[in-house]
Amino acid sequence: MGVETCMKLKNIVLSVRNLGLISVFIFALLSFISCDSEKSSTKEKYSKNTDAHGMIEIDGSSTVYPITVAVAEEFRKSRNDVQIPVGISGTGGGMKRFTKGEISIVDASRPIKEKEAAAAEENDVEFIELEVAYDGLSVMVNPSNDWVDCLTTEELNKIWAPDSKITNWSEIRDSFPDQALRLYGPGTDSGTFDYFTDTINGEEGASRADYTPSEDDNVLVQGISGDKGALGYFGYAYYIPNQDKLKLVSVDGGTGCVSPTSTTINDGTYSPLSRPLLIYVNKAHLTRQIVKEFVTYYLTNAAKYSEEVGYVSLPDSSYDQELKKIQ
Numbered sequence: 001m002g003v004e005t006c007m008k009l010k011n012i013v014l015s016v017r018n019l020g021l022i023s024v025f026i027f028a029l030l031s032f033i034s035c036d037s038e039k040s041s042t043k044e045k046y047s048k049n050t051d052a053h054g055m056i057e058i059d060g061s062s063t064v065y066p067i068t069v070a071v072a073e074e075f076r077k078s079r080n081d082v083q084i085p086v087g088i089s090g091t092g093g094g095m096k097r098f099t100k101g102e103i104s105i106v107d108a109s110r111p112i113k114e115k116e117a118a119a120a121e122e123n124d125v126e127f128i129e130l131e132v133a134y135d136g137l138s139v140m141v142n143p144s145n146d147w148v149d150c151l152t153t154e155e156l157n158k159i160w161a162p163d164s165k166i167t168n169w170s171e172i173r174d175s176f177p178d179q180a181l182r183l184y185g186p187g188t189d190s191g192t193f194d195y196f197t198d199t200i201n202g203e204e205g206a207s208r209a210d211y212t213p214s215e216d217d218n219v220l221v222q223g224i225s226g227d228k229g230a231l232g233y234f235g236y237a238y239y240i241p242n243q244d245k246l247k248l249v250s251v252d253g254g255t256g257c258v259s260p261t262s263t264t265i266n267d268g269t270y271s272p273l274s275r276p277l278l279i280y281v282n283k284a285h286l287t288r289q290i291v292k293e294f295v296t297y298y299l300t301n302a303a304k305y306s307e308e309v310g311y312v313s314l315p316d317s318s319y320d321q322e323l324k325k326i327q
Contacts, residue, residue: 056285056294057103059087060094061191062217063235064107064277066309067133071298074305082290090215091191095280101125104285105295108278109135109191109235126283130299130322133306133313136236136260137196137273139249142228147176150250150257153272156200159183159231164208169229183211184223184232190215196233199272221245236260240310266312277311286326299323 058068065088072084087094091108098106099119112120112129120127139156141148147169151159155173159166160183169176186193188205193213198204212223217238224230225245239246239260250257253271264270279298285291299322303313314322 054081054288054290055083055085056105056291057085057087058105058107059089059097059103060105060107061091061109061277062088062186062215063109063135063190063192063237064132064279066237067277067302067306067311068105068107068279068298070305070309071301072294074301075294075297079290079293082294084294088216090187090189091194092189093215098127098280098282099123099125101282101284104282104288104291106280108280109275110194111278112280127280128283128286128325130279130281130295130325131276131314131318132279132298132302132322133277133311134265135275135277135311136265136270137192137199137233137275138236138239138260139231139233139251139273140224140239140246141232141249142224142226142230143245143247144228145247147179148249150252152252153200153254156251157202160185160197160207161201162206162208180229181231182227182229183208184220184227184230185211185213186217186220186234187213187215192234195275196273235311236265237310262307262312277306281326292326295326296323299326 056072058072065086069086072086076082076084086107089097091106091110094103094106094108095112095116097103099116100123112127139151151172158164159172159181166172167181169179169181172181185196185207193207194204197207201207212220214220214223217234220232220234221238221242224232225242231249239248248259250259251270251273252258253273255269255271258264258270260270260273265274268274279295281291281295286295299319302319303316306313
């Protein structure tokens with residue numbers, strides 16, 4: 001309905017305001033039409049925006065953060081007309097904003113959930129899923145821990161199960177010492193938390209609650225490095241720059257003890273804790289020239305930056321396939 005027509009109808013209604021309920025109804029109807037038209041106009045205006053500068057807002061996984069922030073910093077060196085703030089509210093926190101259309105890109109260390117996809121659909125947010133690297137979710141202890149080098153997935157379940165009451169290392173294995181066990185891990189908004197609990201405890205989100213949580217993996221590094229009885233888990237890239245502060249624990253998924261390395265993560269032998277890392281892009285935002293340029297740059301350079309920050313890159317052919325999705 002055009003603005004001129006809308007104003008004429010409004011004037012007619014004003015002239016018959018004394019008609020009681022009919023008038024009230026028409027006023028409500030016109031308000032709805034006006035608001036709906038304004039919403040559509042704003043959405044259409046944004047979808048036609050092809051500006052070559054401005055802001056690209058990103059939020060989400062702290063695991064994917066090192067890759068994304070490295071890409072953003074390099075991209076901005078040749079494009080000082082764009083701002084690219086990158087948040088770390090966790091995959092879940094980022095998805096809440098992304099599915100409302102508040103941000104252009106969300107970093108994710110697990111696939112989008114059905115309820116998140118439903119929220120996106122409800123808010124008219126269409127998205128594209130893009131793989132950017134592989135990660136080996138890593139188990140860490142304090143460097144002074146000289147009694148454990150490997151844990152089985154059964155032992156990890158014994159430690160992290162929702163009903164677990166284990167508070168001492170000696171309760172995990174008879175050969176372990178009488179040493180208080182304190183746990184550190186991602187918060188419930190983290191995709192790493194979702195992946196670990198699903199893989200180790202058999203149900204996404206199923207975990208004991210008496211541990212020190214944080215969506216910021218640097219906080220977990222500090223906690224584990226300062227606590228002799230500590231055990232925690234997070235992405236492999238946060239272990240690489242903190243090797244002097246942490247001790248990596250191998251995991252036995254049924255075929256023997258395997259440590260996460262670029263080779264074992266890539267070939268799948270570090271099982272079952274190897275996983276893909278993702279970004280999700282709002283399709284409507286790709287109509288902005290700068291957003292499309294950034295995502296193209298991201299996929300073209302993801303192999304380089306993922307390796308630099310400690311993750312495992314995809315094969316070149318995989319990045320080619322991901323690039324085709326945004327063309």
